[in-house]
Amino acid sequence: MSDIPPARPVAATFENEFLPVRAKLLEVAAALDRLDRGAGELDEAAAARRALLVDAVQLLAQSCDATHTDRAERLQLLFSRAYDADWRQAFEV
Amino acid sequence: MNYIDPHIHMVSRTTDDYETLAKMGCVAVSEPAFWAGYDRGSVEGFRDYFEQLTAFEPKRAGWYGVQHFTWLCINAKEAENVALSREVIAMIPEFLDRPGVLGIGEIGLNKNTRNEATVFLEHVELALKTGEQLLIHTPHLEDKHQGTRMIIDMLAGDARVDRRRVLIDHVEEHTVRPVLEAGFWAGMTLYPVSKCTPARAVDIVEMYGPERLLVNSAGDWGPSKPTAVPDFILEMRRRGHDEALIRRVVYDNPLTFFRQSRGFRFTPR
Numbered sequence: 570m571s572d573i574p575p576a577r578p579v580a581a582t583f584e585n586e587f588l589p590v591r592a593k594l595l596e597v598a599a600a601l602d603r604l605d606r607g608a609g610e611l612d613e614a615a616a617a618r619r620a621l622l623v624d625a626v627q628l629l630a631q632s633c634d635a636t637h638t639d640r641a642e643r644l645q646l647l648f649s650r651a652y653d654a655d656w657r658q659a660f661e662v
Numbered sequence: 663m664n665y666i667d668p669h670i671h672m673v674s675r676t677t678d679d680y681e682t683l684a685k686m687g688c689v690a691v692s693e694p695a696f697w698a699g700y701d702r703g704s705v706e707g708f709r710d711y712f713e714q715l716t717a718f719e720p721k722r723a724g725w726y727g728v729q730h731f732t733w734l735c736i737n738a739k740e741a742e743n744v745a746l747s748r749e750v751i752a753m754i755p756e757f758l759d760r761p762g763v764l765g766i767g768e769i770g771l772n773k774n775t776r777n778e779a780t781v782f783l784e785h786v787e788l789a790l791k792t793g794e795q796l797l798i799h800t801p802h803l804e805d806k807h808q809g810t811r812m813i814i815d816m817l818a819g820d821a822r823v824d825r826r827r828v829l830i831d832h833v834e835e836h837t838v839r840p841v842l843e844a845g846f847w848a849g850m851t852l853y854p855v856s857k858c859t860p861a862r863a864v865d866i867v868e869m870y871g872p873e874r875l876l877v878n879s880a881g882d883w884g885p886s887k888p889t890a891v892p893d894f895i896l897e898m899r900r901r902g903h904d905e906a907l908i909r910r911v912v913y914d915n916p917l918t919f920f921r922q923s924r925g926f927r928f929t930p931r
Contacts, residue, residue, distance in 0.1 A: 654815075
């Protein structure tokens with residue numbers, strides 16, 4: 570794509586993002602604790618969605634380099650239904 | 663900074679919201695037809711809705727110096743009723759020559775069903791026959807990736823579609839690339855919980871550049887913030903981006919896209 574703005578200095582970005590990211594991670598940690606404290610069991614479908622949250626947390630910990638930052642995209646795909654390229658034949662439209 | 667909100671459902675908002683938008687720098691809005699929160703029962707319900715969109719809303723916006731434009735369709739959530747959808751599609755041309763009508767929208771998919779795809783294609787056919795632009799809704803959450811790819815498949819499968827006259831809306835990190843790479847316009851919707859946040863929308867501008875990117879509030883009757891575009895402007899400034907870049911996304915780009923509609927008459931402030 571054209572006209573991509575220049576990257577900002579990482580040091581300034583880090584200072585801007587550290588506290589908000591820390592706060593968001595704490596929210597995630599507290600929410601997972603809350604789920605674990607819950608009474609009873611999840612049904613099969615909900616347990617599968619619960620497992621997605623663990624997969625997502627593991628995805629966040631994977632490393633990226635400056636030329637290939639796609640954690641948000643991969644997280645979105647993790648939570649997405651699969652795309653079937655042959656859908657038009659199945660629907661006959 | 664003057665800006666344009668290219669996707670906002672003002673029929674669901676109060677007159678006070680128009681006043682707030684004007685105070686925040688909003689000079690124009692475009693309002694796609696959408697779901698009312700319940701399924702309408704007849705084509706006459708849609709005729710009344712289109713009357714509101716093309717007659718009263720421009721007047722109400724004008725009280726605060728905001729120019730109002732609109733798009734007409736039956737929303738994907740109501741497309742399971744194919745018979746009613748066909749009645750509405752047949753009625754839409756009654757309104758296409760009214761001032762401020764920019765095209766057909768927001769059509770699209772919701773749960774990615776066969777009926778939704780059928781009604782989507784019939785809307786596209788209407789737009790092609792009448793020379794109208796298209797504004798397209800993409801599904802929510804786990805259905806968005808699949809639905810966006812299906813929409814691209816349908817449009818790319820028709821050589822008559824001019825992709826420069828099609829806006830595919832509500833893109834996020836996993837759908838913006840295929841939309842832009844296929845040559846369509848892409849809209850980012852700023853919502854409090856689902857869709858994009860202002861920070862993530864700015865990330866997308868930083869990664870893909872401003873070409874064919876729009877940003878909107880999609881303010882409606884649900885949890886939404888009609889002043890979300892100024893939040894995006896503030897986040898761009900907070901990161902040190904040039905005013906020209908910000909203006910391109912929130913003002914120049916909507917104008918460039920809208921000017922391709924025969925019903926677009928804009929008076930700069």
